[in-house]
Amino acid sequence: MDAIIQVKDLSKSFGPNVVLSDIDIEINRQEVVVVVGPSGSGKSTFLRCLNLLEMPERGEITIDGRPLLDKHTRIEEIRAEVGMVFQHFNLFPHMSVIDNIMLSPMKVRKRSPEQARKKGMELLGKVGLTDKAEAYPSSLSGGQAQRVAIARALAMEPKIMLFDEPTSALDPEMIGEVLAVMKDLAREGMTMVVVTHEMGFAREVGNRIVFMEQGRILEISSPEQLFDHPKHERTKEFLSKIL
Amino acid sequence: MADFRFDIIWDYFPLFMRGTLYTIGISVSGIILGSILGLLIGFGNMSSRWYLRLPMRGYIHFFRGTPLLLQILIVHYGVVYNVLGTTDAIVAAIVALALNAAAYTAEIYRAGIQSIDRGQSEAAKSLGMTHFQMMRYIIVPQAVKRMIPAFGNEFIVLIKDSSLVAVIAAPELMYWSRAASSQYGKIWEPYLTAAVIYLFLTYSLNKLLIYLERKM
Ligand SMILES: Nc1ncnc2c1ncn2[C@@H]1O[C@H](COP(=O)(O)OP(=O)(O)OP(=O)(O)O)[C@@H](O)[C@H]1O
Ligand SMILES: [Mg+2]
Numbered sequence A: 001m002d003a004i005i006q007v008k009d010l011s012k013s014f015g016p017n018v019v020l021s022d023i024d025i026e027i028n029r030q031e032v033v034v035v036v037g038p039s040g041s042g043k044s045t046f047l048r049c050l051n052l053l054e055m056p057e058r059g060e061i062t063i064d065g066r067p068l069l070d071k072h073t074r075i076e077e078i079r080a081e082v083g084m085v086f087q088h089f090n091l092f093p094h095m096s097v098i099d100n101i102m103l104s105p106m107k108v109r110k111r112s113p114e115q116a117r118k119k120g121m122e123l124l125g126k127v128g129l130t131d132k133a134e135a136y137p138s139s140l141s142g143g144q145a146q147r148v149a150i151a152r153a154l155a156m157e158p159k160i161m162l163f164d165e166p167t168s169a170l171d172p173e174m175i176g177e178v179l180a181v182m183k184d185l186a187r188e189g190m191t192m193v194v195v196t197h198e199m200g201f202a203r204e205v206g207n208r209i210v211f212m213e214q215g216r217i218l219e220i221s222s223p224e225q226l227f228d229h230p231k232h233e234r235t236k237e238f239l240s241k242i243l
Numbered sequence B: 001m002a003d004f005r006f007d008i009i010w011d012y013f014p015l016f017m018r019g020t021l022y023t024i025g026i027s028v029s030g031i032i033l034g035s036i037l038g039l040l041i042g043f044g045n046m047s048s049r050w051y052l053r054l055p056m057r058g059y060i061h062f063f064r065g066t067p068l069l070l071q072i073l074i075v076h077y078g079v080v081y082n083v084l085g086t087t088d089a090i091v092a093a094i095v096a097l098a099l100n101a102a103a104y105t106a107e108i109y110r111a112g113i114q115s116i117d118r119g120q121s122e123a124a125k126s127l128g129m130t131h132f133q134m135m136r137y138i139i140v141p142q143a144v145k146r147m148i149p150a151f152g153n154e155f156i157v158l159i160k161d162s163s164l165v166a167v168i169a170a171p172e173l174m175y176w177s178r179a180a181s182s183q184y185g186k187i188w189e190p191y192l193t194a195a196v197i198y199l200f201l202t203y204s205l206n207k208l209l210i211y212l213e214r215k216m
Helices: A043-047 A075-081 A097-107 A113-126 A142-154 A172-187 A198-207 A223-228 A232-242 B006-046 B050-065 B068-084 B090-115 B118-126 B132-167 B173-184 B188-215
Strands: A003-016 A019-027 A034-037 A056-065 A082-085 A158-164 A191-195 A208-213 A216-221
Touching: A003 A191, A019 A043, A019 A113, A019 A191, A019 A216, A034 A043, A034 A198, A043 A158, A043 A191, A075 A082, A082 A142, A082 B118, A082 B132, A097 A113, A097 A142, A097 A158, A097 B132, A113 A142, A142 A172, A172 A191, A172 B090, A191 A198, A198 A223, A208 A223, A208 A232, A216 A223, A216 A232, A223 A232, B006 B050, B006 B090, B006 B188, B050 B090, B050 B118, B068 B090, B068 B132, B118 B132, B132 B173, B132 B188, B173 B188
Parallel strands: A034 A191, A034 A208, A082 A158, A158 A191
Antiparallel strands: A003 A019, A003 A056, A208 A216
C-alpha cells in the first residue's frame, strides 16, 4: 500500500494557543480515515492544513508525492487535486447549481464549457439532483446544497476528498442522503478524510479512526478496535458521551 | 418675502442651467475617476505587501482627514497649475473631487469585499482557484451588489461637495448662484433656486438607487 498523504511532525499554533502538536499519520490510497474528537481538539485545523487553508508552522506534508510546504510547489495545483466539503456548504450564491459545478473545471482545469457541463450533469445525476441544475443555491434544502457541494468538489476530479463535519449543519432527516453519497464515493475507491460525529458512518465506512484531543492524535485504530476496545481512557470517556 | 423677485431667477435661468450641467459633469467625472482610482487604492490597501499597503493607507488617511476645500485649493493652485502651466478650474475641480472620492470609495471596496463570508474564499481556494480567479469570479461579483448603496451615498455627498469648487471659480451651480446674489444684492432668490436644483439632483439619485437596490 502506498501512502497518498504523509504527515510528519505537523504543528500549528494560533498565537499562544497550540492547536496541533506533532501530528504523524500516513493515509493510503483508497483509504477512508475518520477523524473524531471533542470540540476544539484541532480536527478542522488538521484537515485544513492538508490543503493549506491553514499554514502549518512546523512539519512536513506530502500529497501524492509532492511536498506541500516546498516553496516550488504551486499550492493551487495541490488544491485542485484535493476536494473539500465544508460544514456550511459554501456554495456560490450568485451562480446556478450547474455554474457552481462548472466554474473551476473551466477556469482551473481549462475544460471547455461543453465538457464541463457534461461532467457536471453526470455528477448531478450521481448525487440525485439532475433537476436542480438551473436552480440557485438559496432554493435548495441543506441536504441538497451539501450534495451539490460534493458534486462541485468532484468535478475537479480530485484524488483525495476532505470532509469537515459535512452533516453537522443539516436537519436530521437530511443527514442520510448526504452520508449515502459519501458511502458511494468510498465504495468507488476515493481516498477520504472525514471529520464527523456520525459514529454509524465511521464504523461502517471508515478503515481507520483517528481520535484527537488537545491537538494530538491519541489513538489510530480500526473502527472495531476503537469503538469496542478503546486503548485510551480519554477515548472511552469521549465515546461514552457521544454514543 | 413680498419683494421676492422672480425676474432675477428668470434672468439667470440659462446660467443656472449651464451651472447645473457643470455640476452634473464635474460630479459624474469625479465619481467615475474616483471609483477607478479607489479600486487601485482599495486593493493596494488590502494587499499583504507592506510597500503597497502603507502608501495606500496614508493616502486614505490624508484625503479623509483633511478638508476638501483645502484639497481643492492645493490641487488648483499647486498641482494643476504646475502640471499644465496654467490654471483650469474645471480640470482642478474634477481632479480634486476624484482624488477625494478615491479615498472614500477605496474604503467602500474594502468594506464590501470584507463583508463576503470567509467560506466563499475558502471554497474558491479549495477548488484550486488563484487569488485573482477567486476575486474575479466569486468575491467581487457578490461584493459589488453590497457596495451599491454606499456608492450611491458617496455620489450624493460628492454632488453636494462639488459646490465647494465655486471658490476656484469653476462655473457650476454654486458659482452662478453666488454671482447672481452679488449682482443683485439678493439672498433668497438665487440660493433658494440653487437649493431646489441640488435637492432635485440628490432626491432623484436617491430614488434611482432605491429602485436599483430593489431590482438586484
Ligand atoms: N483562525 C483561528 N484563529 C485563532 N484560533 C483558532 C482559529 N481556528 C481555530 N482556532 C482554535 O484552534 C482550536 C482548534 O480548532 P478546530 O476548529 O481545529 O477544532 P475542531 O476539533 O474542529 O472543533 P469543532 O469540533 O468545534 O469543530 C480551537 O481552540 C479554536 O478556537
Ligand atoms: Mg471543526
